[in-house]
Amino acid sequence: VLQKSYFGKVKMIYIDPPYNTGNDSFIYPDRFSETKEEYQKRVGDKDDEGYMTSEGMFRRNSRENGQYHSNWLNMMMPRLYLAKNLLQEDGVIFISIDDNEVHNLRLLMNEIFGEENFVGELIWKSRQNKDNRNITGLSIDHEYVLCYSKYNDGRKLNGSERKTEQYANPDNDSRGDWVSGNMVGLLGEDLRPNCHYDLINPETGINYGKPKLGWRYDKKTMSRLIEEKRIIWPDSKDGRPRRKVFLNELNSELPNFTSIIGEKTYTRDGTKEIDELFNSKYFDFPKPTTLIGELIKQGTDCRGNDIILDFFAGSATTAHAVMQLNKDGGNRKYICVQMPEPCEEKSEAYKAGYNTIADIAKERIRRAGKKIQSEIAEENRKNKEKLDFDKSNEEIKLDTGFKVFKLSVSNFKQWRQSPLHNSEELTDQLKLFIDPIAENAIIEDMVYELLLKSGKDLNSRVENNDGYYLIDSNELAFILEKVNEQIILEVLSEYPKKVIALDRIFNENDQLKTNTALQMKDAGVEFKTI
Known part of the structure; x- marks a missing residue:
């Protein structure tokens, strides 16, 4: 869904996928002697209308499964191919992983991104205290973060902050410290x-x-x-x-970033952050925002409008980390994708009313945003005490708002090829598509679907006027509900670059439709009807 609007626009991707420990639940096809469609229907993964059931979407990948590693790789591979499409030319991807699949993931990433685009394998000491439960006698206290670039054409990470405390000028040299x-x-x-x-x-x-x-x-x-x-x-x-x-x-290039990351930052710190926001333990083993923030600082430019994508969003640690980092004056943006994976009915989160992990993620962003705004207000208050009142422009300002979209069926009818036995049946099917709008289509949903299909950002500014919608001032206009000469004149007065209208709103008024097309052409506006 994001491929057209965000192709080549994402500066950094961070994902924390299932580690395939034998206890993870995720989608995977595990029968290849029949088509995936046939298999899903046979085992009950799909309902009568062909949609995935919640029981079919999330199943545990057991170690006893003969295709244990294959299932995980089949789940990861298509997502990573699509992810690469979204990256900018100078973009990077970070993937958290542990010993269960790090070797297979390296091979998979080499195939998709190219071995020459391997940046490094970072090591994070995730556990502060030893784990004495391992029967091998070895406590596994670390995880990995693989880093690949889209293209290997120079320095990919920003580097560590330069330490300048040791510089001094004891002999008053005119050239400085x-x-x-x-x-x-x-x-x-x-x-x-x-x-x-x-x-x-x-x-x-x-x-x-x-x-x-x-x-x-x-x-x-x-x-x-x-x-x-x-x-x-x-x-x-x-x-x-x-x-x-x-x-x-000294040149502007900072010292290299170390491959040992997250100093004195542990898994329990991520758990503590969730506990403090919700006053309860609603999510297992979330990554700490300080760890993700460290990676974001390496992969993005605080002075730009870089987009960070996380398509295994979990509890939305990435969104939290981006908002927290933007206190430095940056304007980074995040896109978090999370399937509506059900919370276990015995869990504290489910008992508190959070039916899915996505519900937890949304609420975390709200609470984290509120907490950050409170911190900013306190910081501004302290700054005002130090500064003159007329220096109000020194205030820190940060937008922590966000939009939520749920994947749904199209608002437009989808042509599904089925066996047609004669020309009458084909004619009947064609009649159904004279009006391509689905029966339960909602205008607002249609606006955002057309945004995506037009290659526009979901964060575009949508202005709802009486009879038409303007996208990012005059980039695009939609006429979806009604049309008359007055609306056409109002739309043209905005000088849009392109106008999309629903064919049905012309109510078989061919004269109005023809005049509209001519007026648009004379004004140099691209006009399209659906």
Whole structure:
């Protein structure tokens, strides 16, 4: 559904899929001697109308199953192919996983994204205390996060924050703060003879000799450093000269990001976040927002409008992390996709009225947004106490609103090819499609379906006027409920680039329809009827 509107627009994907521990429930086809359609009907996965039943959608993938790994890979592969389509050219994907499938996932990702686009395998120490239940005697205290890029054309992660506390200016150098840098070489004299020479302070005459591996710079470069007074000379010949490294000369590229992530961040921290928001344990083993936030900071630009996608949303940790990070002034956006997986009837979440995991996710975003807004208000209050009243533009502002969409049947009739025995039957079927609108179609749903089919963002601004809808000011206009000359003139006055109208609203008024098409053409507006 998202392929047309979001093709090549997602900057980063993070997913935390089922780890395939033997206790996970997910969709998978496990019979290949018959068609999937036949199998689903035979085992009761589909009802009489052909829709998946909840019993058929979520079943446990047992370790005793002979296709244990295949089932998991069959579930993952099509999703990852579609995910790659959505990534920007410079986009990256992070996938949390553990030892059960990390080896298979690497092979699958190599096939889909290409081995050359492997960025790294990050390691997260997820458990703070040892697990003494494992019969092997080994406590598994870590998980992995695989990282792949869409295309390997340079640096993909932003890097770690540069530590500048050690920079100072004790000698009031006009070039600013500095630290001392090592000048000892890296290779022996046989490999780099031009860097092996005695180094002498021209002002004191002290000879510091030459280290075993020589100096890092040849004589010409060293002479320039001496002339620019960048060398720190020890008082004793037994000391080692060093060079000044100035803070303002460092390039903008940050130090590399470490593959050991989530320092002092554990699974229990994610559980604690849920507990604090809901005052109860409604979700098992959610990832901590600090861990996801660390990945988002590496894969996105806080100054842009980057989109982060999570299509195994779970309790919506990713949405929470994005909102939390945007307190830095960023405008990152999230898309979370979660199937309506039922909560177990014995669970605390179900007893509290949350029928599905998606229900928990939606409520978490609401509560997290409210909590973040409260934190921002308190921070603004403290800032106002420090600043003059007229500096209200210093306030932090953050939009934590979100839209919820549920996948549904189309508002337009779907042609289903069935065996037709004669021309009369074909004629009867064609008559059903004279009006292509489904019987139970809802106008608002139709607006968003046409948005997607037109390749527009679901976050587009929809303005409901009396008789027509404007999308993002004048990008697109829909005429769906009624039409007359006055409405056509109003629509044209907005100078839309494209107008889509339902054919049936013209009520067989061919003259009005023809005039409308001519008026649109004269105004340079693309006009289409459905």
